[in-house]
Amino acid sequence: MQNASKITEERINKGSLLALAPIGVFLVLFMGSGIITGDFYKMPALIAFMVAAGVALMINPKESLQNKIDIFCKSAGDPNILIMVIIFLLAGAFGSVAKAMGAVDSTVNLSLSILPANLLVTGLFLVVCFISISMGTSVGTVSALTPIGIGISQKTGIPLELLVAIIVGGAMVGDNLSMISDTTIAAANTQGCELKDKVKMNFFVVLPAAIISIIIVAIMTSGYQSASTETYSYEIIKVIPYLAVLVGALAGANVFVLLAGGVLFAGAVGLFTNSIDLWGFIGAVSEGMAGMQELCILVMIVGGVIGLIKHNGGIDFVLNYITSKIKSATGAKIGIALLSSIIDLCTANNTITIITAGPLAKEIGEEYDLDPRKIASILDIFASCWQGMIPYGAQILTAVGIAGVSSVAVIKYLHYPIFLLIFGIISITVDFSALKKKKTH
Template sequence: MEKENKLYFHGGLLGAWVPMITFVVIMITAALTGHISLMVFAAGAFVAICTGFILSKDKKEFDNAVIDGVGDHMLATMTVAFIMAGILSQLLRQSGLIQGLIWLSSQLHLNANFLPVITFITCVLISTACGTTGGTCAAVTPIMLPLAVGFGCNPGLIVGAIMSGSIFGDNLAPISDTTIASAMTQETDVSSVVKTRLPYSIISGVGASLLYIYFGFKTLNADAVMTQVDASKAPSLVMLVLPVIMAFLMTKGVGLVSTMLVCNMLGITLNLALGLIPFSTMISADGPVVAGISGMAGLILFCIMLFAVLELTKRSGAFDQLISGIHSKCDTPQKAELASAGMTIFGMIAIAASTANIIIVGPFVRQLTKKFHIARTRGANITDGLSTAFGGIVPYNSSFLLCMSLAAASGVVADTFSFREVLPYCFHSYGLIILYVGSALTGIGRKFENSGASETN
């Protein structure tokens, strides 16, 4: 960075870190007090920017730094991608696809011992199709939890299956905001990220499925048959063609925005043609297009404020100094990946928000992996895999809180029901943690961006 563009703070580099520290402290406080919200986090970023203004020596250069942060190309790309993803997610959800998938799972006619794994697989399909953890929890919990508990299933096991299945797609789906953010922060494309993380998701998902079957039999002795839910939603299953088309287009090298535009236009056409969403609803304020855009407003606002804070830290040179310090300690690819994993885990414990954590930690991880020419997808997968995994087990994560609130509202769990009864059964989260930390330790799956780089553990 040119010297004349450097932003100086009162207190030197320590003063330069104060805005970011202020931001993190506010997020930690909000998380610990149960106020986990992107809007609250955005307000925290505003306070951090105010702090930076007070401490900066050159107010004109401060203005330039804030504007440059908001005008970042990565932020612009993420904003467009988030909007497109929000619309597509709403098109899938409002079509009745969620209810259709639940109905389809009911047609397996398996005894009640299989309800935990059916719940898990249902959530896997929904979250992968829609790319949302909270949406999947909100859709499945009120239906599957009372149904399963009514057959004598362990409620903690069912909620654990819902959380595990919900984060599966959040980690893997091309339209998931965490997938998009992890790809953008590591300067790679979404299709490559999805392709390389698929084996980890499958291995963990298969292991989780087997465990849900085992504990389904271990915790329930009844031999009941699952009843039909709602056959009228079966036509919505045709909407599953959209994720398939998306995957196909991306593998052919079509850009993310273009791919999502095609899927959105096709989704609108299918919904109208099949009568899944009436035209009056499609163009209404509650319809998929408007709801998809407004639903991403909080995330986009948070990203705008966050990039402004990040630019203050970068412009001061504090970011480069931290990276240099970490670099001096990380003299092997193994240490670089372990440091990346450690920062990701610490960030999730601190703020309990997967997308926000990826955006914050991502630039640090990119600098570490770049030093050793580690494949960009590798950094994206470590940050996303561990962020979403911890999102499924940190009790003050917003999706976890939503799921627990819906469980309490269902009236089928005891007043004393808490996260302690759920955590032992979040199998997919634990599987991802074991796989990604183990991979960083052993070097399994590690690839380099040029043939001249050699692996050193």
């Protein structure tokens, strides 16, 4: 591995601060509109990045516009970008079909049916974790389970703010460990590693954070008992598609085969149980893919903008600056963690954060010979921990909107994201996993 001083010498006089202007424009538009309006989702990320793309095309006026457009399009159509697009579409289709045929309701109700009364709340956290890993969407999990949290609060007297925090925290576990989460897909693909390897890296950070969170929740709710005799209706057969995807993912199945098979399997179960008909299945597939269209377009636009930033010397500038400040591989990992953290705090979207920071992180990793799986894990961990804590994030906004509580009141109970941040920092210097670094040739 080259040492930092040699790399810095090779990069002297290389790069351009001006080339980074598109990222600055995006952050000003996105963050600025949120501060001014009080709504951090007022400015669509896609619009902000389109403006950033226009700025990127105006930089370096001596170069022909057509050449810059060619670079933008080539970067937007990079094989890794297109792979992400296809995976996003398949993941959207699977989630939509599973919901349409009743898999979500059955999975939730089955989980709640098997929980002992004295472990209702700690069990709820585990249920949320399982469902978020199965669904691959933290916001979807929050939407599905917050009404359950409201019911538990009404029947036990447990503060609703605590239950909302438990649901938000458990939902973020899916972003960390789900094989079909867009954050996992984005982190793994931007670094060129396998989805399962990134998940394995995350596991050793997520596990201690989750265990401590469970212990704290158990202590805080030990005096409460459920007085509910309610029975939950479910059909085991409708849970099987989720289990099949989980088992297939852990077995290392190709992600395209896994998701396409999951769509067909969920559809077959729906048809068999008369939950949906053929046209309902086709409509659900279409609806699920349509729901991912904006994200797919955003990924391509971001890819094009990053391509122009790299062409104009922006990445070289950042790398030159970073290598002048950090002197070790550990320092490089800290830099990647800070990059992921800052962008998520500004954008309030961990998927956008990973897509934006991923190419830069990959360049830094190559300079310091870092394991791509470790980089993917760091990107995901630090984007997710902040995403689960900021009061203007989609997860908390969705939960408090349904529950009718204050975002600020929920934050003090967010144990999992806090411990995820702590163990994420520890993981930078301590390798939790027993995975040996794969050799590259």
